[in-house]
Amino acid sequence: MPAVSQPQQKFSVNFSGHAVQPSRDKAFFKSIEELRYQVYCEECGFLAPDDYPEKRETDEHDANSAHFAALNEAEQLVGYVRLVFPDALQSFPFQTHCVSILDNVILPPPAQSAEISRLMVHQNYRRRLGELPPAGFPLAETPAEAPRANDQRNPSPQIMLTLYREMYVYSVNNNIRYWYAAMERSLARILARMNFGFQQIGPFTDYYGPVAPYVADLRVLEYQVGQRDPALLAWMRAPLAQS
Incomplete structure (x- = not known):
């Protein structure tokens, strides 16, 4: 695709995205590990808190990943995601739990x-389940009230877009064309509503909750977003044009 000029419309007006290097940004990555502990150990119960006495969650995949964070205007950590690369056996974490693949699915090259x-x-930045953003970004969002116990919420679309933009820019710059994700059906629907369509490639299984493996081809994603919301694609690609 040709380079896109700086778009006038912004899709995440209250948050900024940042690539994080654990070896360089040690203090900041500690806060990421603390957020991971809060979400995976305390809020969701996916991991046993007793296994993390320092209240910081980390694992063996961190050293083989690219890390990204979203900050609010006060430069507080509000969101996080990582891209895990293939291991020495050319496999990914989801394949340990999602062992079955649907018929006629051909997995893309691990190196890409x-x-x-x-x-x-x-x-504090999640919406209650069912509260999807209205059509027409940008959204002006303020922190939501703290959720009650067992109060499921959808993540802020601004923060999600910020994180996906960071992953997209990194992927384009590093010849990554395909994204895997193990996610709940509700999150897949939210991403589809945000024009980020993933293809389900396996049945649902218990992997930090009921999830199924999905894959997205970034070339297909670019085409779909460009057709449905050209301004969003221009915003996603803007950092590439500026670099």
């Missing part, structure tokens, strides 16, 4: 792929 992992938004 990465898995979206640990996608999370701070609890």
Whole structure:
């Protein structure tokens, strides 16, 4: 595609995205590990808190990943995601749990792929389930009230877009064409509403909750977003034009 000039419309007016290097940004990555602990251990119960006495969640995939964070206007951490690269066996974390693949699915080359992992938004920036953003970005969002116990919420679309933009720019610059993700059906629907369509490639299984493996081809994603919302694609690609 040709270079896109700086778009006038912004799709995340209250948040900024940043690539994070754990070895360089040690203090900041500590805050990311603390957020991961809050979400995966305390809020969702996916991991046992006793296994993380320092209240910081990390795992063996961190060293083989690219990390991204979203900050609010006060430069507070409000969202996080990582892209996990293939391991020495050319496999991804989701394949340990999602072992079945649907018929006629051909997995893309591992060298051109990465898995979206640990996608999370701070609890104060989540919408109650069913509260999807209205058509027509940008959205002016302020922190939501803290959720009650068992109060499921959808993540802020601004923060989600900020994180996906960071992953997209990184992927284009590093020859990553395919994204894997193990996610709930509700999140897949939210992403589709935001013009980020993923293809389900396997059945649902228990992997930090009931999830199924999905894959997205970034070339297809670019085409779909460009057809449905050209301004969104221009905003996604703007950092590439500026670099």
